[in-house]
Amino acid sequence: MLVEDNEMDVELTLNAFREVEQRSAEALGGRPIRCTVSVAGNGQEALDYVFGRGVYADRTRYPVPDLILLDLKMPGIDGCEVLRQIKEAPEAHRTPVVMLTSSEEEEDRIRSYRYGANSYLVKPMSFDAFSRMISTVVTYWCGHNLRPPG
Numbered sequence: 001m002l003v004e005d006n007e008m009d010v011e012l013t014l015n016a017f018r019e020v021e022q023r024s025a026e027a028l029g030g031r032p033i034r035c036t037v038s039v040a041g042n043g044q045e046a047l048d049y050v051f052g053r054g055v056y057a058d059r060t061r062y063p064v065p066d067l068i069l070l071d072l073k074m075p076g077i078d079g080c081e082v083l084r085q086i087k088e089a090p091e092a093h094r095t096p097v098v099m100l101t102s103s104e105e106e107e108d109r110i111r112s113y114r115y116g117a118n119s120y121l122v123k124p125m126s127f128d129a130f131s132r133m134i135s136t137v138v139t140y141w142c143g144h145n146l147r148p149p150g
Contacts, residue, residue, distance in 0.1 A: 001038045001065035003046040003082065004100075005074045010039055012127060013069065013100075016134035023135065033143050038065065043077025046070070047085055050092050065095060067141045072101035072108055080111050087116030094148055096141050 004010050017035050040046035046068075049056045056062040068086070072079035079099060086092045096118040101108065104122050112120050121137070124130045 001040065001046070001049065001068045003040045003043070003068065003074075003079070004071045005041055006071070009071070009123070010041075012130055013037075013134060014039075015127075016131040017138065019131055020135045020138045033138060035138065035142065038062065043074050043079065043082045046082050047077065050086055050095070051089070064092070066147070067138075068095055068097045069100045069137070070097055072099055072103050072112070080108075080115055083112060083117055084115040096145070098137055098141070 002010065002013050004013065014037060017037050021033060021035055038049060040049055048054050049062060050065065050068070052059055052062065052064075070079045070082060079101070083097055083099070086095060086097060093116070097116070098119040098121060099112045099117045100121050100123060102123050109120050119137070121133060124133060
């Protein structure tokens with residue numbers, strides 16, 4: 001799942017995911033990563049999706065995400081509050097959450113890790129560097145990483 005309020009960043013991230021799918025079989029010994037990316041444009045929408053509320057109640061159509069890429073600076077409910085609620089909820093706290101932000105502020109990093117972020121990444125300025133970062137993140141979390149049972 002991608003939680004991002006900037007349309008340009010959404011498109012860049014989705015393009016990077018498509019590239020990961022194309023190259024993943026080679027990186028993982030013939031086992032390609034298949035990514036279905038749901039996009040939430042704000043914190044409230046992300047929380048509704050993760051907790052299966054409202055229009056997202058159908059878990060067949062809107063499954064619990066395997067990975068959440070979460071922007072920090074969003075209007076309304078910001079990324080740290082979304083993170084806090086996810087990590088405090090028994091049904092969602094195991095879901096890896098990667099903060100994907102433009103903020104290099106130390107306080108933002110401290111708060112993110114305090115609330116349970118699994119990683120904190122600063123978005124690079126170039127598309128190539130951004131694409132490589134997304135490729136690394138997705139290959140690790142969705143390809144190599146073994147999630148806890150249950």
